Amino acid sequence: MMNKSQIPSIGIDLGGTKILAGLVSACRLLGEPIKVPTPKGADNIIEAILEIIANFQKDSLVLGVGISTAGIVDPNSGEVIGSTGNLPGWEGTALKTIIQNRTALRCVVENDANAAAYGECHASGLGHNTCVIMVTLGTGIGGGIVLHGRLYRGAHFAGGEIGHIKISMDNKRHCTCGLWDCWETYGSGRGLQATGWELLGGVSESQSSMVPLRDRLTTQNIIDAANSGDLIAKKAIEKYHEHIACGMVALCHSLDPDCFVISGGMSKFVDLKLLKDLLVDRTLPRVGEKLEIYPSCLGEAAGLVGAGQLVLDAVTEVEQVSVAG
């Protein structure tokens, strides 16, 4: 008979444009993930998820399904309770109940940033730490907090919304959320573009190759210019590191983490050694000096691996409780 600990789960990461799915065991993805475009409308998304599950079940016994989704999730009910612009009509979906009823499989639903943080923490063997904070630097900034190996979700399932930490009182940068000076208006890809735009004000074409691009500047423009020795671009990258550090200082002086895991599309442009130096410089001695900063080890698969592992751990926990009882 097969040992239950060897049976994988299905991990599904539901994003605004694509669904990524794979089999998960021991915090690892088994084989290559499958990728399908996200259909429009809640009903179609659910049908796509059910089809993915049925396909995996043809070839493998599975212990459950973990779903990582954009939006705010109540992990107890497994319902999507907070809206997300990327998935119109998704709010209010009782995802866990629907999937459990239609498949008879145990299902866990988790916010995508939280699922990714859980995956990164455990895949990197950091589950014994007091506090691991994942910072996802992309178009915006996302995050997840894992305390003593468990997800910290906050009082209203909005814990780890770290992109909206206010890092300035200048009211100069307006966030997509409607608030001012959120961390992500500085530390995300959009933030770097805004910093480049600001620095190019009053600069002549002889001083920077980016001047003609100013109003449609991309992060890649800035990176390329910096690599060619453009001083304004280099200054923008330097400031970008300062901006990322600023939000991390707030996290350091509240949660005093063991480590950060830095992921997301922008992370490849971040010099982790420089970031660590900035944090040592801008935090209390006990906090910054022992702090570690790691790159993501799961990359794009973090959400699906984390969601898959959450359902594996949920099953194990129930069994431990019933053995103890």
Add this chain to the structure above:
Amino acid sequence: MMNKSQIPSIGIDLGGTKILAGLVSACRLLGEPIKVPTPKGADNIIEAILEIIANFQKDSLVLGVGISTAGIVDPNSGEVIGSTGNLPGWEGTALKTIIQNRTALRCVVENDANAAAYGECHASGLGHNTCVIMVTLGTGIGGGIVLHGRLYRGAHFAGGEIGHIKISMDNKRHCTCGLWDCWETYGSGRGLQATGWELLGGVSESQSSMVPLRDRLTTQNIIDAANSGDLIAKKAIEKYHEHIACGMVALCHSLDPDCFVISGGMSKFVDLKLLKDLLVDRTLPRVGEKLEIYPSCLGEAAGLVGAGQLVLDAVTEVEQVSVAG
């Protein structure tokens, strides 16, 4: 025979100028606390603490001693591992071991802000909450974080050092810790004074009664002037609320707390209703709307009550474990 749950502990709050002590039971101070000046030097402080303990033991059976002290504390070893300017020579004191060896009583040692947060949380019946954050607004800003009824201490026992959250990138206000733009350079009593000083720049005596006081402005001057209708003073108080809110926004978007408890000498000047409105305005909808802000219920006694309750709870927990085992 007396039920153990009725036996009090001794709670001792060791500050830079005075030691406050009393008997603690069920998260309440029994009777009036005693107050003695803090002697100079670690040896003399320890003798003073032992004398206080001996005096309480003359009249009462006690279950243990909880000590709340300035500085960073390793609660496992009960050692003061981080320095504090207020208690020279105190760093390195193995306080718990010394007190246990000399009194044969169970001893718990905790950082003063943490002990106060624990006391406030449980005395207010907030121990069932996911996250309670105490913010102490005094000469500086201190804090403590209680998650699911337990103190959150961070990876290096520096969790809750919230006064050093960076809330600006202007590098305009230098903190006593050596860093720039820490929350407490804006949100503490000193912060309010600095805001008053800034606002009085270029203002004539006919515009504000505070002008002659500018270089030696006290918080009381500002409060008095505001109460007399001084517009600059009113502006300073208004900005002060904005500054307090700014650090709380960072905490809201990382920890998503159920509530804040506001304590400390400056808290009597804070309009909690206005603070709540500012937070609703500056946080994501799910985070700010359900947030509660409470005043301190223990006042000056929070540290000693919290420390006393920590030792009571430690004894109870050991007993529960041995019954279960």
